Amino acid sequence: MNNRLKVLRAERNWSQAELAERLDVSRQAVNAIETGKHDPSLPLAFRIARLFALPIEEIFDDGNG
Amino acid sequence: MTETAETAGRAKALGVALRLGGGFFLAIFGAGIAAGVFSAWQEHGEWRSGVLIGLALAALALATGAWLMLSVRGRIAMPRSPRVRRSRIVFYVSMIVSVALGLLAGIGGQVSDGMPDSHAYLAPITDASPIGRVFAVALLIGWVVVMAVSIYWHMTLDEIERAEYEFGAVLALYGYITITPVWWVAWRGGILPEPNQAIVFVAVCIIWCIGWGWRRWR
Numbered sequence: 682m683n684n685r686l687k688v689l690r691a692e693r694n695w696s697q698a699e700l701a702e703r704l705d706v707s708r709q710a711v712n713a714i715e716t717g718k719h720d721p722s723l724p725l726a727f728r729i730a731r732l733f734a735l736p737i738e739e740i741f742d743d744g745n746g
Numbered sequence: 747m748t749e750t751a752e753t754a755g756r757a758k759a760l761g762v763a764l765r766l767g768g769g770f771f772l773a774i775f776g777a778g779i780a781a782g783v784f785s786a787w788q789e790h791g792e793w794r795s796g797v798l799i800g801l802a803l804a805a806l807a808l809a810t811g812a813w814l815m816l817s818v819r820g821r822i823a824m825p826r827s828p829r830v831r832r833s834r835i836v837f838y839v840s841m842i843v844s845v846a847l848g849l850l851a852g853i854g855g856q857v858s859d860g861m862p863d864s865h866a867y868l869a870p871i872t873d874a875s876p877i878g879r880v881f882a883v884a885l886l887i888g889w890v891v892v893m894a895v896s897i898y899w900h901m902t903l904d905e906i907e908r909a910e911y912e913f914g915a916v917l918a919l920y921g922y923i924t925i926t927p928v929w930w931v932a933w934r935g936g937i938l939p940e941p942n943q944a945i946v947f948v949a950v951c952i953i954w955c956i957g958w959g960w961r962r963w964r
Contacts, residue, residue: 698824705827709962710906718964719906 683742687715689733704728762818769815776807833902840895847888914957921953922946 690700690711697715701708704725713719714729720741721729730737783800826834900908925946932938 696824698826701830702825702827705829706904707826707830707833707907708824710904713906719909722905725905 682717682720683744684714684717685740685742686711686729689735689740690715703732765814765818769811769813772807772811772814774811776804776811779807780804829902830904833899833904833907836895836899836902840892840899843888843892843895847885847892850888851885910958910961913961914954914959917957918950918954922950925949 686700690697695703697711698708701711704711705728706725710719714721726737726741730740733740779800783797783804786800787797900911903911926941929938929941929946933940
């Protein structure tokens with residue numbers, strides 16, 4: 682699944698570690714999501730969406746939209 | 747970035763590298779001294795002033811190494827959420843208890859065997875000779891503590907890290923249900939020696955680590 686996490690993070694000038702701290706996950710977890718190695722669970726996807734104040738579908742794209 | 751800032755950044759990185767490198771060197775040096783002193787102590791079978799001096803030197807090297815490594819902690823620390831911080835602390839506690847247990851098993855095994863040869867440190871893994879009941883109970887209690895800490899640590903992980911370990915665990919389970927019957931059948935067929943559960947245990951742990959590592963760094 683594609684996502685805009687890296688772009689959104691860069692827009693706010695946050696490091697992976699800073700984003701990870703805000704999401705209550707490890708920096709490695711943020712890296713895994715940004716590089717598409719791991720698709721987050723629904724609860725984590727909601728946390729990400731709330732943090733960036735965006736709908737989930739504006740952050741994640743399953744390619745079928 | 748200005749030239750002054752770049753130079754300061756490089757100097758800081760060099761300082762961190764030197765302290766970390768020095769810390770690792772001293773820690774290994776201290777552990778080496780301790781191992782040598784214990785070995786010599788077993789060989790001679792009595793306390794000598796050299797043992798005390800050696801142990802003091804080892805403790806000094808280990809303490810200096812630990813101080814050097816801890817001194818750079820503030821410079822390389824990244825922001826971490828409370829849950830991630832707790833997870834890391836529990837992990838380090840688990841590591842310390844495991845290392846202590848390993849040292850106890852290694853030293854205790856050598857002492858109970860009474861054979862201070864260079865291969866005696868392997869005895870706790872592959873040797874099936876009897877050990878003292880008190881020693882066995884101490885090891886069992888230690889193992890239960892390590893498992894309890896590990897389970898708690900597993901619960902503190904975020905979903906991505908947990909998925910990495912669980913992938914490794916599934917791979918290890920497949921390894922176990924492959925190695926065990928294959929070795930057993932091969933032994934009955936006269937192809938391999940009798941199955942050794944300790945070797946199977948180590949192999950399963952290695953497969954777990956490989957699975958976890960592949961999932962993490964693929």
